[in-house]
Amino acid sequence: MPELRKDPIVGRWVIISVERGKRPSDFASPSLKRRVSGFCPFCPGNEYTTPQEIYAIRHDTSQPNGPGWSLRVVPNKFPALKIEGELQKTADGIFDRMTGIGAHEVIIESPDHLASLSRMQRKEVENVLWAYYYRLTDLKNDPRLKYVLIFKNEGEAAGASLEHTHSQLIALPIVPKLVREEIEASRKYYDIKERCIFCDMILQEKEEGLRVVLENELYIAIAPFAPRAPFETWILPKSHQSCFCPPDGSFNLLAEILQMVLKQLDKLLEIPPYNYIVHTSPFGEEENEFYHWHIEIMPKLTKIAGFEWGTGFYINPTPPEVAARYMREVQI
Amino acid sequence: MPELRKDPIVGRWVIISVERGKRPSDFASPSLKRRVSGFCPFCPGNEYTTPQEIYAIRHDTSQPNGPGWSLRVVPNKFPALKIEGELQKTADGIFDRMTGIGAHEVIIESPDHLASLSRMQRKEVENVLWAYYYRLTDLKNDPRLKYVLIFKNEGEAAGASLEHTHSQLIALPIVPKLVREEIEASRKYYDIKERCIFCDMILQEKEEGLRVVLENELYIAIAPFAPRAPFETWILPKSHQSCFCPPDGSFNLLAEILQMVLKQLDKLLEIPPYNYIVHTSPFGEEENEFYHWHIEIMPKLTKIAGFEWGTGFYINPTPPEVAARYMREVQI
Numbered sequence: 001m002p003e004l005r006k007d008p009i010v011g012r013w014v015i016i017s018v019e020r021g022k023r024p025s026d027f028a029s030p031s032l033k034r035r036v037s038g039f040c041p042f043c044p045g046n047e048y049t050t051p052q053e054i055y056a057i058r059h060d061t062s063q064p065n066g067p068g069w070s071l072r073v074v075p076n077k078f079p080a081l082k083i084e085g086e087l088q089k090t091a092d093g094i095f096d097r098m099t100g101i102g103a104h105e106v107i108i109e110s111p112d113h114l115a116s117l118s119r120m121q122r123k124e125v126e127n128v129l130w131a132y133y134y135r136l137t138d139l140k141n142d143p144r145l146k147y148v149l150i151f152k153n154e155g156e157a158a159g160a161s162l163e164h165t166h167s168q169l170i171a172l173p174i175v176p177k178l179v180r181e182e183i184e185a186s187r188k189y190y191d192i193k194e195r196c197i198f199c200d201m202i203l204q205e206k207e208e209g210l211r212v213v214l215e216n217e218l219y220i221a222i223a224p225f226a227p228r229a230p231f232e233t234w235i236l237p238k239s240h241q242s243c244f245c246p247p248d249g250s251f252n253l254l255a256e257i258l259q260m261v262l263k264q265l266d267k268l269l270e271i272p273p274y275n276y277i278v279h280t281s282p283f284g285e286e287e288n289e290f291y292h293w294h295i296e297i298m299p300k301l302t303k304i305a306g307f308e309w310g311t312g313f314y315i316n317p318t319p320p321e322v323a324a325r326y327m328r329e330v331q332i
Numbered sequence: 333m334p335e336l337r338k339d340p341i342v343g344r345w346v347i348i349s350v351e352r353g354k355r356p357s358d359f360a361s362p363s364l365k366r367r368v369s370g371f372c373p374f375c376p377g378n379e380y381t382t383p384q385e386i387y388a389i390r391h392d393t394s395q396p397n398g399p400g401w402s403l404r405v406v407p408n409k410f411p412a413l414k415i416e417g418e419l420q421k422t423a424d425g426i427f428d429r430m431t432g433i434g435a436h437e438v439i440i441e442s443p444d445h446l447a448s449l450s451r452m453q454r455k456e457v458e459n460v461l462w463a464y465y466y467r468l469t470d471l472k473n474d475p476r477l478k479y480v481l482i483f484k485n486e487g488e489a490a491g492a493s494l495e496h497t498h499s500q501l502i503a504l505p506i507v508p509k510l511v512r513e514e515i516e517a518s519r520k521y522y523d524i525k526e527r528c529i530f531c532d533m534i535l536q537e538k539e540e541g542l543r544v545v546l547e548n549e550l551y552i553a554i555a556p557f558a559p560r561a562p563f564e565t566w567i568l569p570k571s572h573q574s575c576f577c578p579p580d581g582s583f584n585l586l587a588e589i590l591q592m593v594l595k596q597l598d599k600l601l602e603i604p605p606y607n608y609i610v611h612t613s614p615f616g617e618e619e620n621e622f623y624h625w626h627i628e629i630m631p632k633l634t635k636i637a638g639f640e641w642g643t644g645f646y647i648n649p650t651p652p653e654v655a656a657r658y659m660r661e662v663q664i
Contacts, residue, residue: 001414001417001431001432002411002412002413002414002431002432003429003430003431003432004429004430004431004432004505004506005427005428005429005430006427006428006429006430008426008427008428011509012509013506013508013509015412015413015432016432017412017413017432079334080334080347080349080639080647081334081347081349082333082334085333092557093536093540094340094529094532094533094536095337095338095340095536095557095558096337096338096340097335097336097337097338098335098336098337098338099333099334099335099336100333100334100335100336100347100348100349149639149642149643151637151638151639151641151642152638153637153638157635158635158637158638159635159636159637159638160637168638168639170639170643172643172645173336174336174345176345176642176643176644176645177343177344177345177643177644177645178642178643178644179642179643181644197426200426201426204425204426204427208425225424225427226427275637275638275641276638277638277639277641277642278642279642296641296642298641303489303490303491304491304636305483305485305490305491305492305607306483306484306485306490306491306500306607306608306609307412307481307483307500307502307609309483309607309609309628309630310481310483310508310510310511310609310610310611310628311481311502311504311508311509311510311511312508312509312510312513313504313508313509315412
């Protein structure tokens with residue numbers, strides 16, 4: 001019997017369609033195999049082809065915008081939004097417009113064209129997380145900006161246009177609808193219960209154990225109760241933390257769990273394309289009792305079709321309990 | 333300068349990224365060319381491979397579940413939801429579940445394996461619309477059901493698993509989030525203005541003319557102000573009509589405009605994959621002053637990636653004014 005499940009935070013229903021039940025090997029997706037072929041603007045020596053770098057981790061003797069780096073952050077050459085200009089809001093009859101003020105940056109995670117987040121050194125993953133944090137902290141100073149979405153598209157099927165490993169961020173002059181919905185729902189829950197809904201969810205997941213993928217001292221990875229996609233996995237800090245930051249000044253354990261989950265997905269689904277996104281509190285309300293930052297990882301195995309477009313409902317052929325068990329059992 | 337635009341109904345923002353501005357020929361998508369190859373369960377003679385038909389248009393002498401039909405509606409062989417069983421709602425700590433009661437049907441639009449909605453006879457398209465209507469009317473009698481989403485996935489990239497031309501419907505025991513949002517927003521607008529927001533939008537579009545794609549006596553096709561995807565097109569009845577039904581007992585003019593829009597897209601984008609969905613009022617509130625049924629057509633030209641997943645925001649490289657002009661100018 002198929003089952004409808006509701007995400008406790010945003011109230012999104014999904015159909016867990018067990019009749020269509022799928023094992024990891026049923027998902028045909030071409031493995032992501034990187035190879036050096038043709039010109040890559042993110043490779044060392046080609047720094048002149050990207051806009052000027054905003055942040056980099058460099059060897060002591062190296063010069064900005066030249067080789068000798070282990071991580072670079074540059075503006076996107078084809079930005080969705082632009083940092084220059086004035087934020088103007090105008091009406092057009094019943095419609096609303098706003099100038100496209102914002103930032104669109106690329107975090108080049110490694111100089112090695114063949115590297116991937118799941119297989120690089122732990123220290124390098126930590127540096128990627130630090131780059132996220134520094135950019136968030138810097139962009140917060142721009143009063144026009146309300147939110148920064150950090151995300152990663154891995155593989156062409158997940159929307160990556162360049163294969164050299166990278167993440168992106170887009171800074172926005174408004175808090176996006178999905179984040180606003182999460183925050184409002186969390187606030188409402190807190191108003192009634194005086195507890196964070198994510199903290200309650202983590203507690204229940206730990207008690208039941210069925211959907212826990214992995215945990216370390218500070219973080220837990222779970223298959224959410226109402227996942228939109230097969231093998232969707234969330235990483236959350238186990239203690240309440242409303243915005244993305246390094247607890248005790250280190251990202252070591254976050255790097256560890258993120259990399260472990262990505263390794264598990266690689267092994268189970270043969271290096272699938274995936275997206276991940278970081279959901280954190282908006283600027284100006286970073287410290288609060290009700291919202292809990294987290295990472296949502298979504299392997300790209302199914303297609304979004306008319307039904308999903310038209311309803312906001314998702315059909316998922318793999319129950320999260322099954323996905324979590326596969327993840328726990330995989331040998332890395 | 334990029335621009336942010338807000339959909340006046342659900343409040344979804346999109347980024348119109350003109351810097352990335354794209355003409356129709358810039359969208360690389362493999363043309364959908366059908367060909368007879370291998371076994372097709374939707375072709376005449378293979379009726380025994382589908383579940384028993386629910387509705388069909390047949391030659392007088394033909395028998396159900398055999399050849400001799402021009403349209404068939406059958407249950408989906410791998411249904412996302414099932415009609416048998418009891419609707420049960422249960423709590424699981426902070427989570428909510430419901431048995432997956434519903435219906436999942438396939439409308440096989442033509443016996444011809446090589447046919448497509450854009451190129452079949454007008455009368456055949458009318459029959460498809462009548463099939464939608466009859467199935468809606470029939471499913472309404474099941475008190476467990478609250479909503480029916482009618483949708484079409486055309487082409488593999490748009491989620492179709494069989495190439496033989498067909499639409500689908502999924503009947504649900506709840507009103508889906510996206511539809512609920514449209515309805516609540518429309519109701520709120522009506523409470524303030526005593527007017528339907530869609531009627532106001534149509535009025536403004538007709539006055540400005542910029543985003544009008546096509547119209548006939550009863551229907552208008554527009555590129556919406558804040559489209560999620562390039563060449564997204566909506567078809568709406570020009571007079572207020574809250575639910576999908578044949579005005580004056582005919583679907584002739586709806587078939588005409590739907591087919592014209594699909595022909596324009598085929599010509600402009602070289603037979604692209606696409607999705608369309610029908611948004612109508614939920615069961616039990618079919619007749620109202622605030623909601624306006626419509627069809628949303630979305631060519632599948634761009635990928636949904638991390639940013640869209642994480643925000644509910646969409647980045648669209650083709651302004652709707654540009655898309656509508658291309659559509660108006662194309663020679664069919």
